[in-house]
Amino acid sequence: MDINYLQIISAIFIGLASGYLGSFMVLKRMALVGDALSHVALPGVALALLFNINPFVGAFATLFAGIIGIWLIEHKTELPTESVVGLFFTFSLAVGLLITPEEELLEALFGDISTISGIDALLAVMLSLAVIFIMRSISKGFILGTISKDLAKTSNIKIARDNFIFMILVALIVALGIKSVGTLLMGALVIIPAIASKNIASNMNGYARTSAVIGLASLVGGVLFAVRFGLPPGPIVVLASTIVFLITLAFRR
Amino acid sequence: MAENILEVENLSVEFNGQKVLENINFSVGRGDVLAVIGPNGSGKSVLFRALLGLIPYSGRIDWQPRLKISYVPQKLAIDRGLPLTVKEFLGLKATSKEKILQALASVGIDIGPEHEHHLEHHILNRRMGLLSGGEFQRILVAWSLVDNPDVLLFDEPTTGIDIGGEETIYNLLHELQEKIKLTIVLISHDLNIVYKYAKTVICLNRQQVCFGEPHTVLNPEELSSLYGGEVKFYHHKH
Numbered sequence: 001m002d003i004n005y006l007q008i009i010s011a012i013f014i015g016l017a018s019g020y021l022g023s024f025m026v027l028k029r030m031a032l033v034g035d036a037l038s039h040v041a042l043p044g045v046a047l048a049l050l051f052n053i054n055p056f057v058g059a060f061a062t063l064f065a066g067i068i069g070i071w072l073i074e075h076k077t078e079l080p081t082e083s084v085v086g087l088f089f090t091f092s093l094a095v096g097l098l099i100t101p102e103e104e105l106l107e108a109l110f111g112d113i114s115t116i117s118g119i120d121a122l123l124a125v126m127l128s129l130a131v132i133f134i135m136r137s138i139s140k141g142f143i144l145g146t147i148s149k150d151l152a153k154t155s156n157i158k159i160a161r162d163n164f165i166f167m168i169l170v171a172l173i174v175a176l177g178i179k180s181v182g183t184l185l186m187g188a189l190v191i192i193p194a195i196a197s198k199n200i201a202s203n204m205n206g207y208a209r210t211s212a213v214i215g216l217a218s219l220v221g222g223v224l225f226a227v228r229f230g231l232p233p234g235p236i237v238v239l240a241s242t243i244v245f246l247i248t249l250a251f252r253r
Numbered sequence: 254m255a256e257n258i259l260e261v262e263n264l265s266v267e268f269n270g271q272k273v274l275e276n277i278n279f280s281v282g283r284g285d286v287l288a289v290i291g292p293n294g295s296g297k298s299v300l301f302r303a304l305l306g307l308i309p310y311s312g313r314i315d316w317q318p319r320l321k322i323s324y325v326p327q328k329l330a331i332d333r334g335l336p337l338t339v340k341e342f343l344g345l346k347a348t349s350k351e352k353i354l355q356a357l358a359s360v361g362i363d364i365g366p367e368h369e370h371h372l373e374h375h376i377l378n379r380r381m382g383l384l385s386g387g388e389f390q391r392i393l394v395a396w397s398l399v400d401n402p403d404v405l406l407f408d409e410p411t412t413g414i415d416i417g418g419e420e421t422i423y424n425l426l427h428e429l430q431e432k433i434k435l436t437i438v439l440i441s442h443d444l445n446i447v448y449k450y451a452k453t454v455i456c457l458n459r460q461q462v463c464f465g466e467p468h469t470v471l472n473p474e475e476l477s478s479l480y481g482g483e484v485k486f487y488h489h490k491h
Binding site (some may be wrong): 027140141143144147148150151153154155198201202203204205206207 | 305326338342346
């Protein structure tokens with residue numbers, strides 16, 4: 001297999017953005033929500049494959065529907081988010097497995113960055129940058145909201161709005177990452193860089209940046225290694241970030 | 254008679270059909286200190302949350318228009334692993350480093366050049382989760398002062414602060430009140446604090462048991478009716 005530049009460019013930007021956004025997901029203790037959410041993308045990918053449209057579009061569509069559903073239930077009912085997410089996630093996985101064409105199932109579940117197109121790469125670069133900039137612009141209120149909702153509200157921060165924007169960003173990043181690591185392993189791309197960075201960071205700024213860099217290194221390193229040895233990239237990327245995590249564990253503060 | 258900065262009339266709060274506050278009436282003058290006292294579960298924190306507009310209520314809460322109201326919660330559950338430093342925490346609200354330093358100075362932290370090492374290493378770049386109870390409280394007060402509020406709602410912590418630390422927080426609030434005419438509403442568990450610093454006091458037990466000047470309204474009968482005869486001490490006249 002050849003390494004092509006489109007893969008590497010996409011991996012750089014998706015890695016940076018998922019590591020950066022992941023650092024906020026871990027702060028908000030919604031790492032597993034993100035992981036579960038990524039499974040909601042599966043039926044979207046399946047539908048896109050069936051109707052021959054870009055899987056990113058399908059994935060984002062079902063993720064978007066999923067987060068609207070979760071957001072509504074969270075804000076309109078007293079049900080705990082994790083049970084709602086649990087429902088959405090298993091339901092979508094079941095539907096996704098039923099309707100994904102069998103020959104495409106592996107790609108949908110574990111991704112295949114080697115089939116990336118020019119449009120995909122361009123989309124990956126632009127959306128990754130957008131995710132980073134938008135997250136940066138809401139980060140202060142978001143951090144305050146994770147520390148104390150009351151403090152955030154009394155400081156005139158629109159928590160519901162910020163959470164909604166945040167969930168859209170999560171949906172974007174998950175939909176982008178699926179091409180590289182698939183729906184099953186996408187959680188790793190947002191969780192592992194963040195918890196690795198948390199081990200060694202001495203302040204918030206450094207934490208988010210280091211998480212982005214670890215995301216980049218794991219994704220690019222994993223893809224290069226996988227291509228070189230003819231292995232599936234998804235699992236190798238997860239292994240790469242796990243190794244980084246283990247290293248940071250030794251330097252834990 | 255000073256102008257009233259806050260007027261509360263016939264305030265009631267209900268949770269799931271159960272009244273947790275009923276028919277509360279009081280007012281606070283500009284620059285005054287009002288203490289809110291009452292046993293556990295008497296609705297003190299609920300009153301704060303209603304005053305801050307965080308929960309629905311019935312009745313009237315009239316703040317003077319265009320007031321800046323700051324809030325110091327009783328406690329914040331900050332995860333020890335959270336990599337947020339004091340500087341970053343204050344920076345969530347402060348617009349410049351000068352504002353951060355000003356706020357730290359107003360809670361009695363030395364910011365002069367000769368203290369730079371201490372300031373940088375032991376305060377500004379320290380993680381919030383690693384501060385002691387007293388330091389944490391001090392930083393929370395600094396946080397609440399960053400944007401020069403007119404009113405401070407202070408929910409006194411019950412535990413985690415040593416007596417020395419607590420004493421200084423009150424001296425500090427008292428100084429601020431004198432210096433910048435800050436109006437303070439505080440929830441207190443310590444009647445000594447109430448006698449020493451409060452101009453008026455409101456006693457809550459879901460309903461309003463008393464309202465007035467501490468020396469007038471806090472007599473042994475009132476206190477035992479408020480706390481059910483379990484008052485450990487009350488003000489001794491010497």
